[in-house]
Amino acid sequence: VDDYAQREVEFLLGIGGIEIRHGQRLGANLGLGELREQFDAVFLGLGLNAVRELGLDDEQAPGLLAATAYIRELRQADDLAQLPLADRCLVIGAGNTAIDMAVQMSRLGARDVNLVYRRGYPDMGATGHEQDIAKANQVRLHTWARPDGVLLDDHGRVRGMRFMRTELADGSLRDTGETYELAADAIFKAIGQRFDDASLGDPVAAQLARDGERIRVDENLRTSLPGVYAGGDCTALGQDLTVQAVQHGKLAAEAIHAQLMLNVEAA
Incomplete structure (x- = not known):
C-alpha cells in the first residue's frame, strides 16, 4: 500500500x-x-x-498453481483487471496464505471459490476472525477432506479435484474411504513452503x-x-x-x- x-x-x-x-x-x-x-x-x-507438493499424479498440469506465486503477481500488479482469473477456484490449505488466496479470488470476481482442509476448523492455521472474513467473502470452507486426485479435461488441463474424506481415530488422521469431487478451473496450493x-x-x-x-x-x-x-x-x-x-x-x-x-x- x-x-x-x-x-x-x-x-x-x-x-x-x-x-x-x-x-x-x-x-x-x-x-x-x-x-x-x-x-x-x-x-x-x-x-x-520451494512449494510443498501434494504428491499426486498430474500435479504439474496447467491450472494447478502455487498460491504464493499468484499472490506475488497480485501484489505487484498495476492493473488487477489484467490478472488471469478463473471462474471456479479451489484453494488447498488452511493458513493465512490459503485464506488470503481464497478471499482475493472472490474479490476479483471468481464465481465459485472453495477452500479445502484435511482437518477441522480449530486446527486451521488461520484464526477464527480470518475464517469469518473468508465466509463473508463467499468462500466455502470444506474441512475433513484431503486431495486424492487431480481431474483433467480432454486437453490435459485441470477441471477439478477428487477428495478423500478424513476423520480422527485414536488421535491420528485417517481416510474414511468416501470420496467426492469439486469442479475447478484453477487449483491453488497453499500447504506451506519448504x-x-x-x-x-x-x-x-x-x-x-x-x-x-x-x-x-x-x-x-x-x-x-x-x-x-x-x-x-x-x-x-x-x-x-x-x-x-x-x-x-x-x-x-x-x-x-x-x-x-x-x-x-x-x-
Missing part, C-alpha cells in the same frame, strides 16, 4: 555502505564457497522458497549442519561453518514470522560485528 516496501528499501539504502547486486542466485550463478572467499562473513536469509535444497548445492554449502531441512544455528545465529550465519525461515528458530526474521538479522549483525572486531584486535 502506498509503495511502503519501496520506501523502506530507499530508507535502508540511504544509510550508506550497502550495495545490492541483482541477478545473483545462490545455487545457480553463485556458490557459498566463493562468497566465503570474497567476504569475511556471510549471512543466509534464504527463507523457504527449503530449496538447490540453493545449497555447492560442496561448501553441503557441509552446513542441518536439522531436517533447516540450517542449524546457535544462539548467535552461527552455522557450523566459520564465518557463515543464518536466520529467518531457513533456520529452525521459533515461529515463521517476518518480525522474527528481522530480529535474527539484527542479532546476526551484532554477532558478526563482534567477531570482526576480535579478528582486528588479534591482527
Whole structure:
C-alpha cells in the first residue's frame, strides 16, 4: 500500500555502505564457497522458497498453481483487471496464505471459490476472525477432506479435484474411504513452503549442519561453518514470522560485528 516496501528499501539504502547486486542466485550463478572467499562473513536469509507438493499424479498440469506465486503477481500488479482469473477456484490449505488466496479470488470476481482442509476448523492455521472474513467473502470452507486426485479435461488441463474424506481415530488422521469431487478451473496450493535444497548445492554449502531441512544455528545465529550465519525461515528458530526474521538479522549483525572486531584486535 502506498509503495511502503519501496520506501523502506530507499530508507535502508540511504544509510550508506550497502550495495545490492541483482541477478545473483545462490545455487545457480553463485556458490557459498566463493562468497566465503570474497567476504569475511556471510549471512543466509534464504527463507523457504520451494512449494510443498501434494504428491499426486498430474500435479504439474496447467491450472494447478502455487498460491504464493499468484499472490506475488497480485501484489505487484498495476492493473488487477489484467490478472488471469478463473471462474471456479479451489484453494488447498488452511493458513493465512490459503485464506488470503481464497478471499482475493472472490474479490476479483471468481464465481465459485472453495477452500479445502484435511482437518477441522480449530486446527486451521488461520484464526477464527480470518475464517469469518473468508465466509463473508463467499468462500466455502470444506474441512475433513484431503486431495486424492487431480481431474483433467480432454486437453490435459485441470477441471477439478477428487477428495478423500478424513476423520480422527485414536488421535491420528485417517481416510474414511468416501470420496467426492469439486469442479475447478484453477487449483491453488497453499500447504506451506519448504527449503530449496538447490540453493545449497555447492560442496561448501553441503557441509552446513542441518536439522531436517533447516540450517542449524546457535544462539548467535552461527552455522557450523566459520564465518557463515543464518536466520529467518531457513533456520529452525521459533515461529515463521517476518518480525522474527528481522530480529535474527539484527542479532546476526551484532554477532558478526563482534567477531570482526576480535579478528582486528588479534591482527
